[in-house]
Amino acid sequence: MSLESLFDEVEKALAEIAEKVEGVEEVSVSEPSLSRGFKSPRVFVWIRDGEVRYLTISGGRRLHTWRFEYVIDAVSGDPSIAYQQAKKIMWRICSEIEKDRSLGGLVRDAKPISFERAEAPSESAYGHRIYLLVEVTVED
Numbered sequence: 001m002s003l004e005s006l007f008d009e010v011e012k013a014l015a016e017i018a019e020k021v022e023g024v025e026e027v028s029v030s031e032p033s034l035s036r037g038f039k040s041p042r043v044f045v046w047i048r049d050g051e052v053r054y055l056t057i058s059g060g061r062r063l064h065t066w067r068f069e070y071v072i073d074a075v076s077g078d079p080s081i082a083y084q085q086a087k088k089i090m091w092r093i094c095s096e097i098e099k100d101r102s103l104g105g106l107v108r109d110a111k112p113i114s115f116e117r118a119e120a121p122s123e124s125a126y127g128h129r130i131y132l133l134v135e136v137t138v139e140d
Contacts, residue, residue: 003064003138003140006106006138006140007066009106010066010068010103010106010107010110010136010138011029011045011047011068012029013103013104013106014045014068014070014103014110014134015027015028015029015045017093017096017097018043018045018070018089018093020096021043021089021092021093021096022092023041023085023088023089024041024042024043024089025039025040025041025042026039026042026043027042027043027044027045028042028043028044028045029044029045029046030044030045030046031044031046038075040073040074040075040076040082040085040127041072041073041074041075041085041086041089042072042073043070043071043072043073043089043093044070044071045068045069045070045071046068046069046071047066047067047068047069048067048068048069048133049066049067050064050065050066050067051064051065052064052065053065061139061140062139062140063108063137063138063139064137064138064139064140065135065136065137065138066135066136066138067113067133067134067135067136068133068134068136069131069132069133069134070090070093070130070131070132070134071129071130071131072086072089072090072093072129072130072131072132073086073127073128073129074086074089074127074128074129075120075125075126075127075128076125076126076127077124077125077126078126079119079126079128082125082126082127082128083128085128086117086128086129086130087128087130089130090115090130090132093112093132094112094132097110097111097112097134098111098112103136106138107136107137107138108137108138108139109135109136109137110134110135110136110137111134111135112132112133112134112135113133113134113135114132114133115130115131115132115133116130116131117129117130117131118130118131
């Protein structure tokens with residue numbers, strides 16, 4: 001499998017984890033389409049950053065570290081409901097990744113490493129957004 005294909009498969013596997021979480025209305029890679037309207041709660045997955053290290057012990061092998069970001073959005077007229085939804089989704093995603101840190105044998109390791117919450121109040125609703133950073137290690 002090419003590195004590009006592997007990257008696409010990892011991205012797809014991370015999105016599938018979010019799709020399994022009960023209550024999530026929409027999951028997409030990158031931002032969701034606004035033409036279908038805003039669905040809440042929603043999750044999108046994208047690459048945040050990455051790095052490559054060359055392994056001198058094993059010759060031409062490379063160790064890739066990719067950091068993917070789950071962006072979890074929840075909006076409600078009640079701020080506590082939006083916060084509870086976003087928080088619940090984040091912890092369920094973390095739990096699913098911890099169950100199989102190889103993502104079905106695709107990678108050497110995948111682990112949640114940090115999260116951050118942002119809020120977005122408006123006149124009619126209150127939104128919470130959680131950014132969950134997942135570090136994925138791949139060797140090729």
